[in-house]
Ligand SMILES: O=C(O)c1ccc[n+]([C@@H]2O[C@H](COP(=O)([O-])O)[C@@H](O)[C@H]2O)c1
C-alpha cells in the first residue's frame with residue numbers, strides 16, 4: 304500500500320500556477336497586495352489541480368497512540384491521559400472538537416495504538432485500528448518493527464482515503480499521545496542531525512530537572528538505536544510512535560488523492576518531515592498551520608523550508624493549530640472564485 308501511494312503522488316502543474324497567478328493579478332487589487340494569501344491560493348489550486356480550488360468541507364483526523372517511553376517519566380502527565388483524552392474526543396469535549404464543529408468538519412478519531420481498554424461507548428465512537436497497544440520503550444529497544452511502522456502508515460493512508468471518499472476537500476491532521484514529544488524530538492535529532500538542546504522541549508509542561516532527564520533519555524535512545532538518517536522508515540520504526548507513523552500515512556494518502564494537507568505542531572511536522580523524506584513530491588501539498596511553542600518545531604520547519612500561517616503560542620497538538628488556520632484557506636479559495644476582475648468592475652488597470 305505504501306509504495307502504490309508514493310507512486311500516486313504527482314508533481315504540481317507549473318502551467319496551472321502561472322494561470323492562477325495571472326487571475327490573481329486581474330483581480331481588483333494592486334498586484335500582490337493580498338500577500339501570502341495569494342501564494343496560499345496558488346498552493347491550494349496546485350494541490351487540487353483546479354483553477355478554482357475548494358477546501359470545504361474539511362476533514363479532521365486525530366490519531367491516538369501510547370509510547371513505551373512514557374515509563375521513563377518524560378511527560379508532565381501519566382500515560383492513562385491518552386485514553387482519557389480519546390474518551391473526551393469521543394464525547395466532543397476537546398479543543399479540536401470545538402474547532403471541527405466551528406468549521407463544519409468531518410472529525411474522525413483513530414485509535415492506532417492506545418494502551419489499555421477503552422470503554423465500549425468510546426470504542427463505538429472511534430475507529431479502532433490498533434497495530435499494537437503502545438510502542439516499546441525507545442530508550443531500551445526499537446519502538447516498533449518495520450512491519451508495525453508500515454501497518455500504522457497504512458492505517459493513516461486508509462483514514463485519508465475514507466475522508467476524501469466522504470467528500471472532504473482538505474485534511475487537518477492531528478494527534479494525541481502522552482510522551483510523543485520525546486519520540487518526535489528523538490526522530491528530529493536523528494533525521495536532521497540537530498542538537499538535543501535545540502530539539503527537546505517541555506512538551507505538556509515539565510520542569511527544568513525533568514527536561515534534563517528527558518534529554519538524557521533521548522541521548523540514550525539515540526546511542527542505543529542504530530538510526531540511519533537515510534532510512535526514514537527505519538528511523539520511524541526505531542524512535543517513532545504509531546500515531547506519528549499514521550500521520551505519515553495520512554499525508555501521503557491525502558496527497559495521492561490531491562487534497563491540501565494542513566500541518567499542526569511539532570509532532571505533526573516531524574511526521575510531515577518523515578513523509579517528505581519518503582516522498583519529496585509530497586512537499587507542495589503541505590500547508591503549515593501554526594508555529595508551536597515547542598522549540599523543536601523551529602528546527603523541523605526550517606528543514607522543510609516552511610513558514611506557518613499563524614503564531615498563537617499554542618502547544619496543544621490534536622490538530623488544534625491546523626484547524627485554527629483553516630479559515631485562511633477558505634478565504635483564499637473564495638478570493639479566487641468571488642472577487643471581481645478589473646474588467647468586470649470597470650476599473651482601469653494601473654498605468
Ligand atoms: O503540537 C505540539 O507542538 C505539541 C507540543 C507539546 C505537547 N503536545 C501534545 O502533548 C502531548 C505530548 O506531550 P508530552 O509532554 O507528553 O510528550 C501530545 O498529546 C501532544 O498532542 C503537542
Ligand SMILES: Cc1cc2nc[nH]c2cc1C
Pocket residue numbers: 380384388478479480507619620621
Ligand atoms: C489534557 C491534555 C490534552 C491534550 N491534547 C493533546 N495533547 C494533550 C495532552 C494533555 C495532557
